[in-house]
Amino acid sequence: MLSRRDFIKRCRDISVAVFGAEIFAADIAEGFMKIAASKRPQIAFVQGQSCTGCTVSMTYGNETDFIDFVTRLVRVQVHPNLSFSQGHGYMQLLDSVTSAGGHVLVLEGSIPARMKKACLLGEEPLYNALKKHLEKASAVVACGTCACSGGIPASGRNETGSIDIAQYMRQVGINKPLIKIPGCPIQPDRLMGTVAYIVATGRLPEMKNNIPVKYFGDLIHNNCHRFQYFSQDIYLKDFNTDKHSCLLKKGCRGTITKSDCPTRRWNGGVNVCVESNTPCVGCVNEKWPFKENIYYESRNIEDLPWNDFKKNVLGRGGK
Amino acid sequence: MSTLLSVDPVSRIEGHMSVETAVEGGRVSKVRIAGNMYRGMERLLFNRHPVDSARIAQRICGVCHEVHGISSVMALEQIFKVTPPANGQVLRDMILGLHIVTDHLLHFYNLCSPDYIDYAAAAGYSGRDANLKNISDWISSSGTMFVINKTPGDYIRDKEVARRFALHYFEALKIRAEAASGLALIGGKVPFIHALLPGGITTEITTDTLMKYYHVLTKTADFVNNSFIPDVMVLAERYPEYFRIGEAYNTFYAHTSLKSKKGWLFNSGVIVDGQKQPFDYKKVKELLNSSFYNPDGSPNESAKGAYSWIKAPRYNGFPLETGPLARMAVNNDQGFRQFLARFGQSSIRSSVMGRLLARAYESRLLCNYLFERSEEFVIGKSTINHVDLQANVTGEGIGFSLAARGALVHHIKAYNGKVTDYRMIVPSTWNFGPTAGGKHGVAEKSILGTPVRFGGESGSIEVGRVIRSYDPCTACSVH
Numbered sequence: 001m002l003s004r005r006d007f008i009k010r011c012r013d014i015s016v017a018v019f020g021a022e023i024f025a026a027d028i029a030e031g032f033m034k035i036a037a038s039k040r041p042q043i044a045f046v047q048g049q050s051c052t053g054c055t056v057s058m059t060y061g062n063e064t065d066f067i068d069f070v071t072r073l074v075r076v077q078v079h080p081n082l083s084f085s086q087g088h089g090y091m092q093l094l095d096s097v098t099s100a101g102g103h104v105l106v107l108e109g110s111i112p113a114r115m116k117k118a119c120l121l122g123e124e125p126l127y128n129a130l131k132k133h134l135e136k137a138s139a140v141v142a143c144g145t146c147a148c149s150g151g152i153p154a155s156g157r158n159e160t161g162s163i164d165i166a167q168y169m170r171q172v173g174i175n176k177p178l179i180k181i182p183g184c185p186i187q188p189d190r191l192m193g194t195v196a197y198i199v200a201t202g203r204l205p206e207m208k209n210n211i212p213v214k215y216f217g218d219l220i221h222n223n224c225h226r227f228q229y230f231s232q233d234i235y236l237k238d239f240n241t242d243k244h245s246c247l248l249k250k251g252c253r254g255t256i257t258k259s260d261c262p263t264r265r266w267n268g269g270v271n272v273c274v275e276s277n278t279p280c281v282g283c284v285n286e287k288w289p290f291k292e293n294i295y296y297e298s299r300n301i302e303d304l305p306w307n308d309f310k311k312n313v314l315g316r317g318g319k
Numbered sequence: 320m321s322t323l324l325s326v327d328p329v330s331r332i333e334g335h336m337s338v339e340t341a342v343e344g345g346r347v348s349k350v351r352i353a354g355n356m357y358r359g360m361e362r363l364l365f366n367r368h369p370v371d372s373a374r375i376a377q378r379i380c381g382v383c384h385e386v387h388g389i390s391s392v393m394a395l396e397q398i399f400k401v402t403p404p405a406n407g408q409v410l411r412d413m414i415l416g417l418h419i420v421t422d423h424l425l426h427f428y429n430l431c432s433p434d435y436i437d438y439a440a441a442a443g444y445s446g447r448d449a450n451l452k453n454i455s456d457w458i459s460s461s462g463t464m465f466v467i468n469k470t471p472g473d474y475i476r477d478k479e480v481a482r483r484f485a486l487h488y489f490e491a492l493k494i495r496a497e498a499a500s501g502l503a504l505i506g507g508k509v510p511f512i513h514a515l516l517p518g519g520i521t522t523e524i525t526t527d528t529l530m531k532y533y534h535v536l537t538k539t540a541d542f543v544n545n546s547f548i549p550d551v552m553v554l555a556e557r558y559p560e561y562f563r564i565g566e567a568y569n570t571f572y573a574h575t576s577l578k579s580k581k582g583w584l585f586n587s588g589v590i591v592d593g594q595k596q597p598f599d600y601k602k603v604k605e606l607l608n609s610s611f612y613n614p615d616g617s618p619n620e621s622a623k624g625a626y627s628w629i630k631a632p633r634y635n636g637f638p639l640e641t642g643p644l645a646r647m648a649v650n651n652d653q654g655f656r657q658f659l660a661r662f663g664q665s666s667i668r669s670s671v672m673g674r675l676l677a678r679a680y681e682s683r684l685l686c687n688y689l690f691e692r693s694e695e696f697v698i699g700k701s702t703i704n705h706v707d708l709q710a711n712v713t714g715e716g717i718g719f720s721l722a723a724r725g726a727l728v729h730h731i732k733a734y735n736g737k738v739t740d741y742r743m744i745v746p747s748t749w750n751f752g753p754t755a756g757g758k759h760g761v762a763e764k765s766i767l768g769t770p771v772r773f774g775g776e777s778g779s780i781e782v783g784r785v786i787r788s789y790d791p792c793t794a795c796s797v798h
Contacts, residue, residue: 005571005579024725040645042464047334048356049357049358050381050794051378051379051380051381051382051794052333052334052381052382052794053378053380053381053382053384053510054381054382054512055381055508056381056382056384056510057381057510059425059492059495059496059501060495060496060499060509060510061496066496067489067491067492067493071453071454071457072457075463075464076465077463077465078464078465079465080328080330080331081332081333081429081430082328082331082429082465083330083331083465084331084433084465084466084467084468085330085437085467085468085469085470085777086326086328086329086330086331086777086778086780086783087325087326087327087328087329087330087470087776087777087778088327088776088777088778089469089470089776089777090328090777091327091328093464093465093467093469097464098663109412109604112357115357115618115620116620117355117357117611117620117621118356118620118628119335119355119356119357119620120326120328120335120337120355120356121328121335121435122327122521123327123337152358152360152363152375152378153358153359153363155363155369156359156362156363156364156365156366157362157363157365158363159359159617159618160357160358160359160618162358163410164497165515181696184378184511185381185510185511238705239516239518239519239703239705239706240519240522240701240702240703240704240705240773241705242760243523250708251708257642258735266503266507266508266509267496267499267500267502267503267508267509268496268497268500268503269501270500270503270504270531271504271507271508272507272508273507273508273513273514275506275507276506276512276513276514276521276522277514277521277522278514278516278521279513279514279522281374281513283511289371289374289375292366292367292368292371293367293368293370293371293709293711294368294370294371294374294375295370295371296706307447317394
């Protein structure tokens, strides 16, 4: 086993990485020292209408390491893609964790409310089955844009009547602390960091509209490393020849999307969408995937990012 | 007297799937496989701008994330009448190839190996290897439940083997994360690369990018050669009966994919009745008899006779198996035949072990291919031909491509800048389609006759092994 000092150091390293601030690191390290490994709250993972992209993204990690997360920080007890058991044995495990209570329930994907057979959990429609797994949860984490605001399954004609977890909890009359981690897919630090924080401190992080401020506090545009090109009115016209220009006029949604992507970056910090010379599509935005034309330019569409930008950003003093 | 056994849900796969079987005289006599989740990916793209599908179609599946993006962009390029420059093609192949290798690693170690290895046997370690010590502590700590394997079965309980696999279980995750950073260097981030647009890849590629890619590719290739292939061989030697279990129709299907100066890495074709024939897209039909759809394709959860959200694709009436094994069969790969010969197998036939071996062999093939292919990138030359992403295009495009799990088609029709019809024919749809037109789906067929020695309330581990040998991707299969 690790020595006590090594352990605190490790917790600090991890929490510094995931929260980017010493203040949280101390909280997390202290929290983990107080609770024995076997007493840490259990995590039960449930998938709705999902693509497993959030789970895969989590396994890739960024600054947070997935293996550390699973083996040292939390007790991931039930996960559809990882659990060694199958069938009835798997359902029993899920039932035993969620009926004991106190667990953190993580939901990936949305829930079909109208066409209930469009997503089953075991033999039951998820819509009917999910309630009992939520009832004794200490907190609910919506993992990814589908769980947070419906995302792709709820877009277009939404034939299955897909809803997000907040709508679901209202419909079935459950009131639980809810933390939303939007993203299509989630950025791994944001999910694992938040869960680690809740488990270690027993508190919820500072949130606005159920979304942690630490990760989703400011517009991508404001921290964009291409901001200087925007200031100089240098806009990308041709993807082939322009490699260092502002992407706003190609439909970049960095001006309407609050996320720390530009500084946190992805996949070990090697890159981020805008740096690969492609517009931000606003995948953490609650409107994702938007009604039409992801790459609209400055033409004829009412929710144009440029208009939103003028209204929301310049309107409040260009912060 | 038959016993009913069901695996509901099938865990360690992508998505929501269940299998019902009847067992008679120790063998599976009846089977039904159901895909249990539907989003309507094809229908929600209706009326959107065709370019949107390059972003949304990728999100069919977060496990095989890049393949749908590339297939849909290939279709879009026909609509936009543009082809990517040579560099753009090289980058796409670099993404596709490395992604497929990492997908194979995830499948073998994290999804499939717990069917064969009793990881609990890795506990109780008291030696000097710090990693093993940590794993041992973790497994024996009272807090870990997802590694508890309650499904009875004939697992490998040898401590040495279990420890080797336990180390590789985690190493595979690490290698995948590193390879993902290699993909992100080119594509922006993974899952779901946004640098992929009709016309090519937007990213500015420097020597530094290529060096880093080369670095992760080398690491991945080392792991494939030193761990993946030897580990699959351990299973092939320990479970020779699985060369006879899980046999479908021995019909195979693959597309031409992954180009290089030497030609194509994989050839296109269909094998039916032992005869190879050219693939003809016109012969593909998706039957809806056993699926939750109305004849017009709209979803209907109470459709008569339906038991699955997966459609049933047929080629001239035949269900076709697709995947790495099918690619080897269609290519008639001599190296793979020699590999099989080591285990006394004289031909490429559909089986559980054949599919596992094909995946490992193909990973090495892909790594070797990628080393050569990445050298064809010319620094300073264009990676993308610009297209107007808002053009009011009209036309039709079909992207014939591949995924880790087999041959992939995205078929888009557009009119005046709107999608009028979107059709995806996905590998797991071929493999996991239900019974229709008087024929079982491919995986269903291969489960029939499976000997069941360990059937219990969680279903049989043998049936689980057959199912997982296909690497099912239910979100893809239903979409």
